[in-house]
Amino acid sequence: MPAVCRDCLTEFDTGPRCPSCRSPRIIAHDELYDLTIAHMDCDAFYASVEKRDNPELADKPVIIGGGRRGVVSTACYVARIRGVRSAMPMFQALKLCPDAVIIKPRFDAYVAASKAIRAMMDELTPIVEPLSLDEAFMDLTGTARLHGHPPAVMLARLVKRMREELGLTGSIGLSHNKFLAKIASDLDKPRGFSVIGKAETEAFLRPKPVRLIWGVGLATQEALEKAGIRTFEDLHRWDKEDLTARFGGMGERLWYLARGQDHRRVSANAPMKSISNETTFHEDTNDPDLLDGHLWRMCEKVADRAKAKGMAGRVVTLKLKRSNFALVTKRTSLTDPTQIADRIYRIARGLFDQVGDKGPYRLLGAGISDLSPADGADLSGDLLDPQGVKRAQAERATDAIRDRFGPDAILKGRALR
Amino acid sequence: MKFSMERGTLLKAVSQAQSVVERRNTIPILANVLIEAEGDTVQFRATDLDIEVVDRAVAQVERAGATTVSAVTLHEIVRKLPDGALVSVSEDSASGRLTVEAGRSNFSLATLPKEDFPVMASSEYSANFSAPAPMLRRLFDKSKFAISTEETRYYLNGVYMHVADGEDGKVLRCVATDGHRLARIDAPLPDGAADMPGVIVPRKTVGEMRKLLDDDDMEIAVSVSETKVRFATPDITLTSKVIDGTFPDYTRVIPQGNTRRLEVDAAEFAKAVDRVATVSSERSRAVKMQLDEDRLILSVNAPDSGAAEEELAVAYGDDRLEIGFNAKYLLEIASQVDRENAVFMFNSAGDPTLMREGSDTSAVYVVMPMRV
Numbered sequence: 097m098p099a100v101c102r103d104c105l106t107e108f109d110t111g112p113r114c115p116s117c118r119s120p121r122i123i124a125h126d127e128l129y130d131l132t133i134a135h136m137d138c139d140a141f142y143a144s145v146e147k148r149d150n151p152e153l154a155d156k157p158v159i160i161g162g163g164r165r166g167v168v169s170t171a172c173y174v175a176r177i178r179g180v181r182s183a184m185p186m187f188q189a190l191k192l193c194p195d196a197v198i199i200k201p202r203f204d205a206y207v208a209a210s211k212a213i214r215a216m217m218d219e220l221t222p223i224v225e226p227l228s229l230d231e232a233f234m235d236l237t238g239t240a241r242l243h244g245h246p247p248a249v250m251l252a253r254l255v256k257r258m259r260e261e262l263g264l265t266g267s268i269g270l271s272h273n274k275f276l277a278k279i280a281s282d283l284d285k286p287r288g289f290s291v292i293g294k295a296e297t298e299a300f301l302r303p304k305p306v307r308l309i310w311g312v313g314l315a316t317q318e319a320l321e322k323a324g325i326r327t328f329e330d331l332h333r334w335d336k337e338d339l340t341a342r343f344g345g346m347g348e349r350l351w352y353l354a355r356g357q358d359h360r361r362v363s364a365n366a367p368m369k370s371i372s373n374e375t376t377f378h379e380d381t382n383d384p385d386l387l388d389g390h391l392w393r394m395c396e397k398v399a400d401r402a403k404a405k406g407m408a409g410r411v412v413t414l415k416l417k418r419s420n421f422a423l424v425t426k427r428t429s430l431t432d433p434t435q436i437a438d439r440i441y442r443i444a445r446g447l448f449d450q451v452g453d454k455g456p457y458r459l460l461g462a463g464i465s466d467l468s469p470a471d472g473a474d475l476s477g478d479l480l481d482p483q484g485v486k487r488a489q490a491e492r493a494t495d496a497i498r499d500r501f502g503p504d505a506i507l508k509g510r511a512l513r
Numbered sequence: 514m515k516f517s518m519e520r521g522t523l524l525k526a527v528s529q530a531q532s533v534v535e536r537r538n539t540i541p542i543l544a545n546v547l548i549e550a551e552g553d554t555v556q557f558r559a560t561d562l563d564i565e566v567v568d569r570a571v572a573q574v575e576r577a578g579a580t581t582v583s584a585v586t587l588h589e590i591v592r593k594l595p596d597g598a599l600v601s602v603s604e605d606s607a608s609g610r611l612t613v614e615a616g617r618s619n620f621s622l623a624t625l626p627k628e629d630f631p632v633m634a635s636s637e638y639s640a641n642f643s644a645p646a647p648m649l650r651r652l653f654d655k656s657k658f659a660i661s662t663e664e665t666r667y668y669l670n671g672v673y674m675h676v677a678d679g680e681d682g683k684v685l686r687c688v689a690t691d692g693h694r695l696a697r698i699d700a701p702l703p704d705g706a707a708d709m710p711g712v713i714v715p716r717k718t719v720g721e722m723r724k725l726l727d728d729d730d731m732e733i734a735v736s737v738s739e740t741k742v743r744f745a746t747p748d749i750t751l752t753s754k755v756i757d758g759t760f761p762d763y764t765r766v767i768p769q770g771n772t773r774r775l776e777v778d779a780a781e782f783a784k785a786v787d788r789v790a791t792v793s794s795e796r797s798r799a800v801k802m803q804l805d806e807d808r809l810i811l812s813v814n815a816p817d818s819g820a821a822e823e824e825l826a827v828a829y830g831d832d833r834l835e836i837g838f839n840a841k842y843l844l845e846i847a848s849q850v851d852r853e854n855a856v857f858m859f860n861s862a863g864d865p866t867l868m869r870e871g872s873d874t875s876a877v878y879v880v881m882p883m884r885v
Contacts, residue, residue, distance in 0.1 A: 428663060428664050428665050429662070429663070430663065431661075431662075431663070431691060431692075431693060432693075432839075443665055446665030446666070447665060450664075450665065472799075475799060475837070475883040475884045475885070476693060476839065476881050476882065476883040476884070477863070477881050477882075478692040478693070478881070479690060479692050479693065479694070479695055479766045479865055479879060479881050480669075480690065480692050480761050480763075480766060481692070482765075482766075485863065
C-alpha cells in the first residue's frame with residue numbers, strides 16, 4: 097500500500113512508521129497516488145493568525161467575534177475543548193469559557209495570510225477554487241509528472257510549508273470529487289490528512305447522516321426527515337425519479353451524492369456572485385438612528401470589499417431579521433452598477449423605508465449582486481442628485497486617506513451611531 | 514345574455530381588455546373580462562385594480578345580461594377565428610358556461626359571477642378637457658423613454674403631466690426622468706385644463722393609453738383628479754390611478770447656462786453612434802464625443818472587445834471638448850428628433866447636457882454624461 101510521511105515527505109510502501117525519519121505521522125491508502133481532487137481547510141484560521149501574531153495567546157482560549165450579541169466567528173482549539181463552536185452566540189460562548197480572550201476580527205491580517213496560502217496552492221496547480229479566505233478546492237489531475245511526485249505528496253508538502261513558513265496549520269481532504277474531498281478534510285482536524293478512495297466511498301457514506309451534505313441545512317434536513325431520510329443508507333433506497341419528483345433538482349443531486357458521485361468541476365476563478373455584510377445587534381432594536389448607523393456601516397463594508405475586488409454591483413439587497421426571526425429581504429436593480437458606499441446606502445435606505453416597519457429587528461444586512469468589473473461603474477452622475485458626484489469624490493478621497501493612515505483615520509458621523 | 518357581432522369589432526374590443534389584465538395574478542377574477550350586453554351595445558371591462566378599461570361596441574343583442582370570462586382565452590379564440598366571421602356569444606346561466614360560436618367552431622368557456630368583478634370607484638375629476646390625439650401622442654411618445662424602472666424611486670415610474678409656465682404662457686407639460694436623462698415636452702394648454710392638478714401617470718397606463726391615440730382625427734376626453742386620470746374616446750374609457758408621490762423639482766435639473774453649441778443631423782448622428790457602439794457588449798457602454806471646430810469624432814473603446822471611431826461633419830464653433838455618454842441614452846434622445854437638426858448644448862464634461870430639436874423649446878432633453 098503506497099504511503100507517505102507527513103513530516104519528511106518520504107514515499108514508501110506500508111509500515112507503521114516512516115522508514116526514514118521514524119515519524120508515526122504517515123498516510124497510507126491503496127489509492128493514495130491516484131486521487132487528485134483535494135480540499136484544504138485551515139484550522140481555526142482567524143484564531144491561528146491571532147495566536148501566531150501574539151504568542152502570548154498560544155495556550156489561552158481565543159475567540160474571534162464581535163460584541164455581546166454577536167456570534168463566534170472562529171474559536172481556537174483550546175476554546176473548542178470547552179465546547180465553544182463557530183456561529184455560537186457570544187454570550188453562550190462566554191458562559192462556557194469565561195476566561196476566553198475575545199478578539200475583534202482583523203480582516204487585513206487574515207486576507208494577507210490567505211493570499212500567502214493561495215500563492216502556495218497556485219504553485220501546485222492552476223485549478224484552485226477558493227471557497228473563503230481559509231479553504232479551497234484544488235484539482236491536481238495531471239500534475240504528478242510536472243512535480244515529480246503524486247498529488248498526495250505535494251499536498252503534504254503544502255501543509256508542511258504552511259506550518260513552517262506561515263505558522264498556520266491546515267487539514268487536507270483528498271478524494272475523487274469535491275463533495276468527498278470536503279468531507280474528508282473535516283475528518284481528522286486539526287492538522288488532518290484524510291483520504292477517501294473510490295473503493296470505500298459507498299461503505300464510508302452509508303451510515304453517515306445526510307446533513308453532511310454541503311447545502312443541506314435545517315430546512316432540507318427536515319424535509320428529508322419527513323420522507324424518512326436521515327442517513328445516506330436511507331437515501332440509497334430511493335429511485336432517482338422519486339427523489340427528483342419530491343425534491344426537484346436537489347433530489348437528483350442527492351441521488352448522485354448518495355452514491356458518492358459529484359460531477360462538479362473544481363473551477364478556478366469561479367465568478368463571485370455577490371458581496372454582502374450583515375450584523376446581529378446586541379439587543380433587538382427599533383431605534384431609527386441606531387438602525388441607520390448600522391445600515392451605513394454595512395454598506396460601507398460592502399463597498400470596501402467591492403473596491404478591494406475591483407467589482408461593482410447592479411442589484412442592491414437589504415436584509416432584515418425581526419425579533420421572531422422572520423426574514424425580510426428587499427432588492428432593487430440599478431441602471432448602472434456601483435461600488436460607492438454612499439449610493440449603496442441611499443438605495444438600501446430607500447428599501448428600508450419601503451419595508452415601512454419600525455421593527456424591532458435583530459439583524460440587518462446589505463449587499464450587492466449582479467457583479468461586473470468596476471471600470472464600468474459609477475461613471476455617470478444622477479440628474480436629480482447633483483451632490484451625488486461630489487459625495488462619491490469625497491468617498492474616494494476618504495478611501496485614499498484611510499489607505500495611508502488606517503481605517504479609523506476618517507469616519508462619517510453616521511458611522512458612529 | 515346573448516349577442517352577436519362581427520369578428521373584427523369583437524377582436525378590437527377584447528384586445529384592449531386583455532392587455533390590461535395582469536398575466537400573473539393571484540386573484541382569479543382579475544384575469545377575467547366583464548361582458549355586459551344591453552340595448553344595442555356590449556361593454557367589455559377589464560382591470561388590474563390600478564387601471565380599468567371599458568370598451569364599448571355595437572352588437573345585435575338578443576338577450577341582455579352580464580358575465581365574466583377569461584380575457585386572454587377569449588382574446589385568443591377571437592383572434593384565431595376567420596376574418597369577417599359573425600361571432601355569436603351566449604351565456605347559459607344553468608351551466609354557468611359562456612358559449613362562443615362562429616361558423617362551425619364552438620367554444621364553451623368557464624365563467625365567474627359578475628358580482629365578484631371589482632369595479633373601480635368613480636371619482637370627482639377637478640379638470641375635464643379635450644385634447645387632440647396627435648398632441649397627446651407627442652407628449653407621451655417623446656417622454657416615455659425616460660421613465661425610470663427603479664422601484665425605490667417609484668415617483669419616477671411614470672410621466673409627470675401638469676400645467677407649467679412655458680415661454681409664451683401656460684402649457685400642458687409632460688416630464689419623465691430616471692436620473693440619467695430627462696425629457697420635458699410641452700403642448701398648448703387645452704381649454705379647461707388650467708386647474709388640472711399635476712399627476713404622475715404610471716408607465717403601464719402610458720402604454721395602454723397610447724392605443725387610444727392612433728387616430729389622427731380623434732379628440733380625447735381627459736379627466737384629472739388628485740388620485741386618478743381618465744382618457745376616453747367614444748368607444749373606450751381608460752381610467753387609472755396615478756402614482757401617489759411627489760415628482761421632484763425637475764426645473765433645477767435643466768441646465769440654463771450651457772453655451773457650447775453643437776448642431777448635427779440627428780439621423781446621421783444616431784446611425785454613427787449605433788455603429789461605433791457595436792464593438793462593446795457592455796450594458797452601459799460609453800461613447801466618447803470629441804468636439805473640435807466643425808468636427809465631431811465619436812469613439813468607443815472596449816478593452817476586451819475592440820475599438821471604433823467615426824468622424825462627422827457638424828456645426829461647432831466652441832473650444833475643444835471631450836465628453837462621454839451612455840450609447841443607449843444618446844440613441845434614444847437622438848431618435849426623438851424627427852424634423853430638424855439636433856442641437857446639443859454642453860457646459861463641461863461633467864455637467865448635464867441639453868438637447869433640443871432646432872430652436873424648438875417645446876421638447877427639451879437633458880442627459881447626464883459619463884466619465885470616459
